[in-house]
Amino acid sequence: MTSKEEILGELYKYFIETNEKEVYRSIDKWFEKGYEEKQLLFKLIEAQEEVARRFEEEECYLANLMNSTIILQKSNKLITEKLANEGIAFKNRGTVVIGTVKNDTHDLGKNIASCRLQITGFRVIDLGRDLHTSEIVDATIKNKADILAVSSMTSITMNNLKEIVDLLRERGYRENVKIMVSGAPVTQEYADSIGADAYVRTASEAVETAENFIKQKD
Numbered sequence: 091m092t093s094k095e096e097i098l099g100e101l102y103k104y105f106i107e108t109n110e111k112e113v114y115r116s117i118d119k120w121f122e123k124g125y126e127e128k129q130l131l132f133k134l135i136e137a138q139e140e141v142a143r144r145f146e147e148e149e150c151y152l153a154n155l156m157n158s159t160i161i162l163q164k165s166n167k168l169i170t171e172k173l174a175n176e177g178i179a180f181k182n183r184g185t186v187v188i189g190t191v192k193n194d195t196h197d198l199g200k201n202i203a204s205c206r207l208q209i210t211g212f213r214v215i216d217l218g219r220d221l222h223t224s225e226i227v228d229a230t231i232k233n234k235a236d237i238l239a240v241s242s243m244t245s246i247t248m249n250n251l252k253e254i255v256d257l258l259r260e261r262g263y264r265e266n267v268k269i270m271v272s273g274a275p276v277t278q279e280y281a282d283s284i285g286a287d288a289y290v291r292t293a294s295e296a297v298e299t300a301e302n303f304i305k306q307k308d
Contacts, residue, residue: 094125098133105137108157113165121172131169131209138162138202139294156198163205182213184236184304187229189217191250196243199272203239203293210297212237223253231263236307237300239290242273251276252284259285268303270296 097119104112120130141158144150188204190197197219204216215233217226230238238258242248251271258264270288271281281289287303290296 092119092123094129098129101133102137105134105158105161106140108154108161110161113161114168117165117168127169127173134162134165135206135209159198159202159205163201166205166209181211183211185213185215185233186237186239186300187215187217187226187233187235188239189221189226190219191240191242191247192220192222194242194244194247195219199293200241203296206293206297207300212300223250223257226254227257227261230258230267231261235267237303238267238269239296240271242276245275248273248275248280251286255285270299272296
């Protein structure tokens with residue numbers, strides 16, 4: 091009989107190798123054994139973090155990181171569908187609206203954060219990239235978001251982050267939502283200066299910050 095440890099070990103190995111087919115086969119094995127999904131999800135996150143670490147240390151290529159993100163997204167969708175077929179729904183820990191600002195088409199970090207937030211139980215409204223300030227604010231209010239996560243990867247688009255905070259204040263929703271900002275040129279000092287609630291550098295920090303926001307709200 092295949093043990094949990096064996097399946098998780100296989101999953102981790104195949105994910106690091108970005109062997110998409112075998113990752114999904116490992117997920118199928120897990121559900122065939124009737125194991126609980128939480129360990130599986132956390133192992134996927136652990137594996138993706140290892141790929142990200144290897145990329146930062148120049149031990150693998152950007153393509154590996156991008157492929158790992160795609161596999162993480164598809165794996166999460168597959169697990170969600172399997173749970174739905176069993177009549178199990180994820181507990182909603184809160185709603186997060188996420189996206190990148192106008193004229194910013196960099197979305198790799200956003201995609202990783204979006205998927206990890208979903209895996210940890212948040213309802214995520216991923217708006218995509220290159221978004222007008224009004225689009226982001228409208229979606230935040232429409233979805234009654236608890237958290238807004240926005241990023242800017244260039245200094246010339248960074249002012250859009252301030253415009254978002256200002257417009258949310260103007261629209262009367264600023265006190266209802268926690269705002270975290272990120273991006274290569276963004277700093278803690280800048281986040282403080284525009285009135286954001288947090289500055290995050292990585293997807294892991296985004297998840298941790300979102301969890302802390304919800305704890306404070308409770």
